[in-house]
Amino acid sequence: MYAYFMSETIIAPSVLAADFSCFADAAAEIDASGAEWVHLDVMDGRFVPNLTFGPKLAADLRKHSRGIFDVHLMTVEPGALVPAFAEAGADYITFHIEAAIHAHRVLTQIRELGKKAGISLVPSTPVSHIEELLPFADLVLVMTVNPGFGGQTLIGECLEKVRALKRLREQKNLSFLISVDGGINAETAPIAREAGVDVLVAGSAFFNAQDKKALVRRLKGL
Ligand code: DX5
Ligand code: ZN
Secondary structure (H helix, E strand, O other): OOOOHHHOEEEEEHHHHHHHOHHHHHHHHHHHHOOOOOEEEEEEEEEEOOOOOOEEEEEEEEOOOOOOOEEEEOOOHHHOHHHHHHHHOOEEEEEHHHHHHHHHHHHHHHHHHHOEEEEEEEEOHHHHHHHHHHHHEEEEEEEEOOOOOOOOOOHHHHHHHHHHHHHHHHHHHOOEEEEEEEOOOOOOOOHHHHHHHOEEEEEEEHOOOOHHHHHHHHHOOO
16 A cells, blocks of 8 residues: 555654653553654764664664664764664664765665665755655655754744655655654644655654653644
8 A cells, every 4th residue: 555545644752852761661651652653863973963872772672662663863874874773673764865975775775674764854955865766765754853852843844845755756656655853743743744744753742741642643633
């Protein structure tokens, strides 16, 4: 089934906003909330000015979660980390076009390891920079903040890229998923859904919510 026939928006809580001393608890909260994916933000202190975790966290967390592991590499030379995250149990591995000269090679590398391949754009990168890559991608992650930190405000203009990607997907008869990341909460989710996203990443909104089940339903528009 093509992605754009799917009716329910997938929710991907980001453990970036969790308490880093209790990742297994965060995974359990995500499972219990009705969210389908677990978003893992990997930062190297070079591509972005922040550091998080590596493949060992993904491998250890795998045992504590039923969710789809959505790894978001915010790292230079992303291809170097792909085998380790594939081995750790990632389902989707997404990297930044701004970090990869040979992005087609990296997408192919991910697929050859049996994983879904994603490509991401920071707010200043236009969709045209990835147009040739779309047939080789299973997911496009549109950043709606500058990556590096949680808790920032969504840049509404970036949602125009979601509309452009939807048009291209239809024109080219492709089936990649469209995800947005940054500043998603109960107030901004409706405009993102209206633009046509398939996946909503939410960090602070999810972990700050008292009733996570209710938040997930609101994010989905149910
Ligand atoms: C930002 C990360 C996001 C982050 C989103 O660099 O890629 O996934 O966790 O956090 P919120 O939802 O708080 O904007
Ligand atoms: Zn992310």
